[in-house]
Amino acid sequence: MSAVQDPAKAEQVRNILASNLVWDNHSCMPLRAGDPDFLPQLERARAAGFSTVSLNIGCAEQTPEQHMRVLSWFRHWLKARPDLYQIIERPADVAAARAAGRLGVFFDIEGARGVGDELSLVEMYYDLGVRWMLIAYNRENLAGFGCYDEADAGLKPFGRDMVAEMNRVGMTVCCSHTGHRTAMDVLEASSRPVIFSHSNCASVHPHTRNISDDLIRACAAQGGVIGINGIGDFLCEAPGDIVDAYVRHLDHAVQLVGPDHVGLALDYVYDLQELLDYLETMKHTFPDGFSGKFRMVTPEHLPAIVSRLIDLGYDDKALRSVLGGAWMRVAQANWAA
Secondary structure (H helix, E strand, C coil): CCCCHHHHHHHHHHHHHHHHCEEEEECCCCCCHHHHHHHHHHHHHHHHHHEEECCCCCCCCCCCHHHHHHHHHHHHHHHCCCCCCCEEECHHHHHHHHHHHCCHHHEEEEHHHHHHHHHHHHHHHHHCCEEECCCCCCCCCCCCCCCCCCCCCCCCCCHHHHHHHHHHHCCCEEECCCCCCHHHHHHHHCCCCEECCCCECCCCCCCCCEHHHHHHHHHHHCCCCEECEEHHHHCCCCCHHHHHHHHHHHHHHHHHHHHHHHCCCEEEEEHHHHHHHHHHHHHHHCCCCCCCCCCEEHHHHHHHHHHHHCCCCCCCHHHHHHHHHHHHHHHHHCCCC
């Protein structure tokens, strides 16, 4: 249930969402350039209470050209609606968009295949609004190893060069979907805070895609943030309450490293059929066990998440951090001003 039933509590939640930066660090529109059917559903994020969202522009084995086509399309669609949306380029834009009543949007890339073997693409992506990129999407690539690889030999020379280039231009390095040893190498190699943009806690729900407490602590010690995602398979066994599970993962991370190192990253897929098609056509990229009954935390669950955090005793300062302040801190540390 996404709605908060108690009227007084619902009003409290509305006030909290209205008075704070609320940042979803990863959401997934269809990766089909020229398809406008789902993009208007960004209004669901705004209506739920989000003020800033990151849109994925490519993942897995998609080529640099495919990434660029989607990025170009998203930018074109958003810029044609300047009264509703603002493409975020610098930290100050986040507050400016919120003050103007526009939904702030920036972009992300899942996996270094988006740059192929050409590191100069990192700066070009950054100039076009990509603000984070993860190292390896589930499987080995030129940069390093994924969380589903049987062996993880760590960050590769190309990956080290890529991390250095991302640090130089201001693009945040992400280790979601990345293997444990590779992630540890990244945390050591990066001169700027590293994030797990959308990863859950293996201690709460053991799953290969989730990360250990050791990685959570190492990320926080380096100044980074762990974003909790809303994919049911990574939250709990079916038919468990995924909103309750989401809050359990978030609170576990907060208890480990504090609210300044935890944020929201729903990983909500607006076109479920596209995801199911990817699971079929790129089976070797994904683990076994995903079903057609794909459960996700939706943008509309945001008030219920906040309500349950209040019930756990989260005060205004803690809520301010997990709702968006933690992500803003990393943006201020990494992005060009």
